[in-house]
Amino acid sequence: MLNLGQAWTAISDVAWTVAVLVIGVAILEAILWLVFVKWRKSALSLPIMLLTPAIIGLLVLYVYPLLWELNVSFTKMGIRNFVDPGFLGLTSDPQIFVGLDNYRDVFTKPVLKQTGFYQLFAQTVIWTVVNVTLHVVLGVALALMMNRRLRGRTVYRALLILPWAIPAFASLQIWRTEFNFQYGAVNQLLGVVGIAPVQWLSDPIWNFAAMILTNVWLGVPFMMVITLGGLQSISQDYYEAAELDGASTAQSFRAITVPLLKPVLVPAILLGTFLTFNNILVPFFINQNELETSDILVTALYRAAFQFSRYGFAAAFAFVIFAILMIFTVFYVRKTNALKGAYE
């Protein structure tokens, strides 16, 4: 039953926060206006005024937490050693300072109860590669099929986008129940085809497969929509010219579709890799039995920080994970020129 009193509290709480933000930004802008427009008469006063609120937000919610994490990663801070890490958490207490020990421990000691870094890394690589590959292959295939004169195209599109439109958190709860051994739909469907039921939630291999199935279901629509956008921006003239020159369908696909789709797909694949690599919801909720074989790096990070409360270790681990993705990105961007045009 809707409790009006509580509802009012919630709405006014949010409205109050937004109002405070707006007033704060207005005061800030007034000061900036006085300084840069009236006093300095700077040519860049507009961009300065536009950027400053966002910059302050990013400093508080990205830069500061990163510095805090960096500082804590050199300490043995945990639930048993919860020492105030000093001014704003940015100075270090010699009592809990351990230097680079945490970084060494990430590679030499178990991250979870039994599982160490290298196994988690391998699991993450398999998870990411399989998912992104299937997303791209299925997404592109569906987009190619839909980018034709076809009856019912809008209906197909509406239905195929559904997995993206439904909140992932809700569909994950549903998928988990459907993987139930006895009552879940997946095993019943297998039964219809005459396949014995599978222990989706407790068998390590099948649980990993269940995670991938769920995530593929969730992620294909995004790739499909991106590809569809790319396909629709390719002028039909190219294909007609190719047809006049006697090119076969396969030839014009290779010579026109693939190269013109690349600038759209290359950044989409990079983005998809980030989202999959850092995806915590799917491995966390499909793996309810806390199988360590179904953990990837980021879920292990969550467990290290919030279940085992090893803050110092988790901070070092987080920087290692960040570095892995960074190295991959640098290579990917160099090789494919994925960010071409973004800096112009």
Add this chain to the structure above:
Amino acid sequence: MSIQTRQMLEVREARKERGWHWLTRPPHRGEDPRLKRIGIHIALIVAALIAVFPVIRVFGTALRPGNNLLNPTLEIIPRGATLDAFHHVLFETNLPNWLLNSLAITMGTASVGLILAATSAYAFSRYKFRGRSLGLTFLFATQLIPGIMLLVPIFLLAAQLKLTGTYQGLVIAYSVTAIPFSIWILKGYYDTVPIELEEAARIDGCSEFQAFRKVLLPLSLPALAIVFLFNFLAAWGEFFTARVLIGGREELLTWPLGIQRFQAQFQTQWADLSASAIIVSVPIVILFVYVSRYLVSGLTLGGVKG
């Protein structure tokens, strides 16, 4: 024999002469041959069934009466279908409040995030200044950060500022974390809009800011809609930050935290969970349908308009 029938018979005769060619040859220019189209339809129907299947299942489960919950069955509309579960979650649990809480937070953050990003993206798109590429690189790098990594320090900071257990910390955290990705999308889109339009407006007497607000912003509606949708989606289903920043305060729970409660006793509350999943999906699916016409045109990645 009417003319139409005769024509039909003639067509049939012609098809017989051509053998199976009517299946494999395109009937009109620019169309696929029938056989290929049938194949495409079959593939798309299979894909659509897979996409929709869990949704159909959820409806079936939500409609089940209490004594039929654990019946391993695939039937779509269960025997003795009832709306009890919907009635239960809407009138006997706090789900309406959780929904409203989520809606308030999501609307607030998506709007604040959109305004901050739309203005910053303009600065990045139209001005050259020192630290510009550094800024873009930083915004990009934030996408690589595992979100969990920032949770501990953000929680401690919020606790020191007395912002935990309220929505203030959560609204600020959601708005700001949405900014980097939004700026990238919007800057990519602004870059595809010719700057000459704003220059013309300037000549007509607009100020710099007016040129942005009255010329560029209306033209960027597809991208703005997409960014709003993405920010809405991200905040609507967010779980971990909300859990850490709201804590256990019953009256403040968002729906993801709330429906976790139905999970506690898995077997008895299956129908409740399904009914809730349907209810929480409705607003977002409506928004999605509404915005989906911009979905293809508004999404720019890497400076290439998708």
